Amino acid sequence: MMGATTGEAAFSLRGLAKRFGDVRAVDGVSVEVSRGEVVALLGPNGAGKSTTIDLLLGLARPDAGEVRVFGGEPRAAVEHGRMAAMVQNGSLLRDMTAAEHVTLVRSTHQRPLPADEIMARAGITDFANRRCGKLSGGQQQRVRYAMALAGNPDLLVLDEPTAALDVEGRREFWASMREFAASGRTVVFATHYLAEAEDYADRVVLMRHGRIAADGPIARVRAAVAGRVLRAVVPGAPEAALAALPGVSTARLRGDRAELACADSDAAIRGLLAAFPLASDIEITAVGLEDAFLALTSDNAGITDNVDNADTVEPEGALR
Numbered sequence: 164m165m166g167a168t169t170g171e172a173a174f175s176l177r178g179l180a181k182r183f184g185d186v187r188a189v190d191g192v193s194v195e196v197s198r199g200e201v202v203a204l205l206g207p208n209g210a211g212k213s214t215t216i217d218l219l220l221g222l223a224r225p226d227a228g229e230v231r232v233f234g235g236e237p238r239a240a241v242e243h244g245r246m247a248a249m250v251q252n253g254s255l256l257r258d259m260t261a262a263e264h265v266t267l268v269r270s271t272h273q274r275p276l277p278a279d280e281i282m283a284r285a286g287i288t289d290f291a292n293r294r295c296g297k298l299s300g301g302q303q304q305r306v307r308y309a310m311a312l313a314g315n316p317d318l319l320v321l322d323e324p325t326a327a328l329d330v331e332g333r334r335e336f337w338a339s340m341r342e343f344a345a346s347g348r349t350v351v352f353a354t355h356y357l358a359e360a361e362d363y364a365d366r367v368v369l370m371r372h373g374r375i376a377a378d379g380p381i382a383r384v385r386a387a388v389a390g391r392v393l394r395a396v397v398p399g400a401p402e403a404a405l406a407a408l409p410g411v412s413t414a415r416l417r418g419d420r421a422e423l424a425c426a427d428s429d430a431a432i433r434g435l436l437a438a439f440p441l442a443s444d445i446e447i448t449a450v451g452l453e454d455a456f457l458a459l460t461s462d463n464a465g466i467t468d469n470v471d472n473a474d475t476v477e478p479e480g481a482l483r
C-alpha cells in the first residue's frame with residue numbers, strides 16, 4: 164500500500180545527534196522521506212522517537228546534523244502551514260470548546276481547511292461545543308488531531324497519536340489518517356506498537372538507543388527481523404564463532420547449548436555442521452514478528468550499533 168510518492172523529499176534528517184547530559188537520545192540518525200510516504204517511527208520507550216520528532220519540528224536544536232523540511236528550515240515549514248504536528252500531551256485550554264480551538268488554529272493559517280471538514284475528519288463534530296476540560300482523554304486527543312489538520316498541511320507529524328484512544332477510537336483515527344494520506348500527503352507517526360506500524364505505514368524506521376536499527380518497507384523489515392531460531396548442542400564452540408556463521412544474526416551460548424537467531428536458517432545449519440560436525444539435538448523454530456521485534460529492541464539484543472545509516476534492511480546488514 165505505497166502512497167503516491169513523487170520522489171521529491173518531504174524532509175531529510177542527516178547525521179542528527181542530540182544528547183541530554185550523558186544520554187545520547189539521538190545518535191546519528193539519517194532518514195529521507197519522500198512526499199506521499201506514510202512512515203512509522205517504531206521503537207520501545209526511550210528509543211529516541213520523541214526527540215527525533217522534536218528535532219524534525221524545530222522544537223529542539225540538534226547538537227550535530229541537519230534537518231530540512233521541503234528544502235528549508237523546520238520552523239519555516241511550520242510557519243507556512245506546510246508541516247503540522249500532534250505531539251504527546253499538547254495542551255488544550257479547559258474553558259474553550261473543541262470548535263473554538265479549531266477556529267483559533269484556522270485563524271493562524273493562510274489556507275485552512277473548512278471548519279466542518281476538519282471536525283468531520285477528526286471525529287469531533289458531536290462534541291464540538293463542549294468545553295475541553297469536560298472531554299475524555301480520547302476526545303481531547305481528537306481535538307489535538309483536528310488542530311493538526313486545520314492548516315491543511317502537506318506533512319503531518321504524529322507522536323504516539325493513539326495513546327489515549329480506545330479500540331474504536333484507534334480504528335477511526337487510523338481510517339482518518341489513511342484518508343488524509345491518500346490525497347498524497349506525507350505522514351510520520353511514532354509508535355511503540357508493532358501492529359500499528361505494520362497495518363498503517365508504508366515504511367518502518369525502527370529506532371533503538373537513538374539509532375536506526377532497520378529502515379524499509381514493512382515486508383522487508385519483517386523479513387529481516389522475523390527469522391528463525393536454531394538451537395543445538397555444540398560442545399566447545401566459542402560464541403563469537405557461532406555468531407560469525409553464515410545466516411546467523413546473533414548467538415547466545417549457555418553451557419554447550421547454543422541459540423542462534425537466523426536471517427537464513429538454511430545457510431546457518433550448513434555452516435554450523437561444516438564448522439562443528441559434533442553439533443547435535445538440532446532444532447529450528449520460526450520466530451513471530453512480535454518476538455523478533457522485542458528481541459531486536461531489547462537491551463541485550465545482539466545487533467550491532469553501526470547500522471544507523473542503513474536505508475534498506477538487508478538480512479545480513481541490519482542484524483548481525
Ligand SMILES: Nc1ncnc2c1ncn2[C@@H]1O[C@H](COP(=O)(O)OP(=O)(O)OP(=O)(O)O)[C@@H](O)[C@H]1O
Pocket residue numbers: 183186187188189206207208209210211212213214215355
Ligand atoms: N528533556 C530531556 N532531558 C533529559 N533526558 C531526556 C529528555 N528528553 C528525552 N530524554 C532521554 O532521551 C532518551 C530518548 O527519549 P525519547 O523521549 O526521545 O524516546 P521515545 O522513543 O520517544 O520514548 P517514548 O516512547 O517513551 O516517548 C531517553 O533516555 C530519555 O530519558
